[in-house]
Amino acid sequence: MKTPQELLQNIDELLNTPGASPISSPVSVADLQDETADELLPALQKYFGYADFREGQREVVEKILKGENILAAFPTGYGKSLCYQLPALMLPGITVVVSPLISLMKDQVDALREQRIYAVALLNSSLSWEEYRAELERLERGEIKLLYIAPERFRSRRFLNLLNSHQISLFVIDEAHCISQWGHDFRPSYLALRDAIRELHPSSIALFTATATHGVRKDILEHLEIQPPQVFTRGIERLNLKFSVCEALIEAEKYALLDEYLQQREGKGIVYAGRRRETEEIASHLKKRGHRADFYHAGRTDVERKRVQDRFFDDGPEGLDLVVATNAFGMGIDKSDIRYIIHWTMTGTLEQYYQEAGRAGRDGETAHCILLYCPDDRGLHEWFVNESAPNKPDLLKLLKLIETFPSVGNLRMFAVEDLELSDFNADKIRVGISYLEKLGFLRRLYNVPSRLSVRTRLFESSLTEEIIDESQKVLLRHLRSQSELNVLDFCRGLNLRPDQLMEQLIDLQSAEYLRYWGTEDLVLIELLEDSDLFASMSADQMGFEDYLLSKNRQIDQIVFYSLAEGCRGRLVREYFGETIEADYRCGSCDLCDPNLRLVPLNKENDNANIQ
Incomplete structure (x- = not known):
């Protein structure tokens, strides 16, 4: 058995040399059972520069090193990535990390390389063919310990076979709530991960999320069909974040509140708005008030979005103090000193609100999270739910359209673009196919080339x-x-x-x-039942009412939060399933601390501030 010093020496051989050959004596799980526990703190300090673990992190790392499955629900900014990055460096095989966002993967890989940890790679659509091929060759040579992968890659039979030729010590699913159709950020591409896990047989599976209720966590485990894992929860509460809600019935009141608040604040912040048009209008307003501000949404070019992000990270005179954005901005933005986050529009779920607000104050210093509540926001989110929800006419149309595509037996092949030409957008296609698969009408197979x-x-x-x-x-x-x-x-x-x-x-x-x-540009679908049977089913049999009820309950919860009369922190902790004392008060919201209350100005002042 290796000594702790030898374990760290072996890690150094591989990690700190670009293009290094595989370590000659790989660390085994047996080596890690006892002695490595004593070396976790030195390894943390050496490779990541932290003096100690945060509460709960060490326990998660130790369970992973012992080959156990875990589900960790830690608040945004608490350091979930460390919980799999450290064991990834110490386990014998490869750690696969599935992440939904390219920017999130790139930021983590860049940060590790800056720390001279080179045995990392990412495989996603941002790479050119030459870059992709080079990373695959590194994988084949055994130079990679930590591999970040977009979930869409697991639709490739060829790619899965390549992974299967390696020992997978740890399979990590980041943002695991994306698996659940009842969660606030369902992504159909995550549904392919169950079959991937079955084929790869990883030694352990680690699921990480910041915003999953008990029901969503249950749905995640049922879909993946894995052995019940060790569950670690580090309460949703972060006492350095100060939460306030102010009701603003008209847009002029929102602008007045925003101006009043920003006059007394320093540091960088994000203003989240629900529509692209609003981000542009608010950013223009702030620029006229002398703020270094810009807007960010998915309609801007890649170059423009990168410029906004880079300027937000720039603390010099050319940097931005404020970014006004849709929810396309922030996930994977590893900036620890964001001092305030303002929601111009109420989010559609409490989970989304806490995930976005949690991007403030990651350095542990005081930060402010403000929601400008307007009752009309509810109607906007109800419209979004109804537009995105599966319904019988759309699903029947989609199923009939799939039936018309070129066939081999009961298989159908098509490009997603072919469906988009028939008035289906990409999101509706992905959600529709996943819903039809759940109902047993089809099965999505691995993508194939045309x-x-x-x-x-x-x-x-x-x-x-x-x-x-x-x-x-x-x-x-x-x-x-x-x-x-x-x-x-x-x-x-x-x-x-x-x-x-x-x-x-x-x-x-x-x-x-x-x-x-x-x-592999074609979707391959196996038809299991025909559209005539689907047409004969009732809405109750399809579960549409349950879906809509679940989504509207999520809207109810963020409205309850906005209109709360007691402690907001208590409401949030109860929503996420925490057990708290009867007399609990968070002390960090405007209903506990009067100094955090925002008072709307009178309408005359509002209008004056807007002119």
Whole structure:
């Protein structure tokens, strides 16, 4: 068994040298059971520069090192990433981290490299083909310990096979609430992770979230079908954050409150608004008042968004003091000294509000979180829910459209763009397919290429070898006469399922009988039931009412928070399932501390401030 000093030495060999070869004597889980527990603090100090763990972090790290599954619900800014980054450096195999945002992955990878931890990589759509290929080669050489991956990658059979050739010590799902259809940020791409976990057989699974209620946590575990994990919760409460709500019935009141508040504040802040147009108008207003402000939303170009983000990080005279943004800004923004966050528009859920407000004060210093509540905001969110919610006419139309696409047996192949041409936006397509899959009408398989380039590497004698089976020999004979092929036509000619073709090609390429190239640009759907059966089902059978009821209850909760008469901190902690004392008061909200109250100015002053 290695000594603690030898364990750290082995980590150094791999992590602190760009392009290093794999460590000669990998750390084993057995090595980590006892002695490494004594070295966790030195490792934390050496590789991350922290003097000590925060409450709850060490326990999570120790459970992961012992190969146990965990679910950790820690507040935003509490240091969830450390809980998997540290064990990732100490475990024998690779740690896979699934994250929903490219910016979040890039920031974490850049931060680790700045600390001279080079055995990290990310694989997502931001990479060029050359960069992607280079990272895969590093993976194959054993130079990577920590691999960040976008959830969409797990729709690729080829990519999953590549991962399967490595030992996966830890499978991390960040923002795990994205798995749940009942959560505030459901992402259908996360649904592919259950099958990925089944295939990869990781030694342990770690789920992290900041904003999951008990019901959402239960839904996550039921979907993933994993052994009940150790659950760690570090209450939602952060006492350095001061929360205030002020009712503003008209826009003029909001502008007046904003101006009044900013006159007495220093430091950087974010103003969140619900519409793109509002971000532009508010930023323009602030610039006229002498603030260094700009707006950020998904409608701006990549270059423009990056410029806004870089200027927000710049603490010099050219930097921004304020960013006015939709919720497209902030997730993955690792800036610890944000002093205030103002919500111009009420969010649709209490989870979303606390996630966004929690981006303030990550340095532990006092920060302010202000919600400008308008009763009309509720109608906006109810409209969003009704527009995005699955409904029978849309799902029936989607299912019938899928039935019309090119087929091989009961399989259908299509590009998402084909559906978008039929008045479906990308979000409705993803949610609709996931809902039809949940109802048992279809099954989404791995994506497949529309076209392939194939180069065979064999002689006629190879076709008699026992190393490949008869079906593969038949396939090779057909491939020898074609260098470029249309996947649909080729599969129809051989009466072969496209997913089976891809599995055969992967096996034959691994055995070096051929090489193939092709972008997996088509969605592959297996139809399990037809649209006539769907048309005969009632709304109750489809669960639409339950979905709408759940979403409207979430709106109710953020309205209750906004109109609360008692302690706001108490309401939030109870919502997230915490047990608290009968006489509890947080002391950090405007209903506990009168000094935090914002008083609307009279309308004459409001109008004067707007002119």
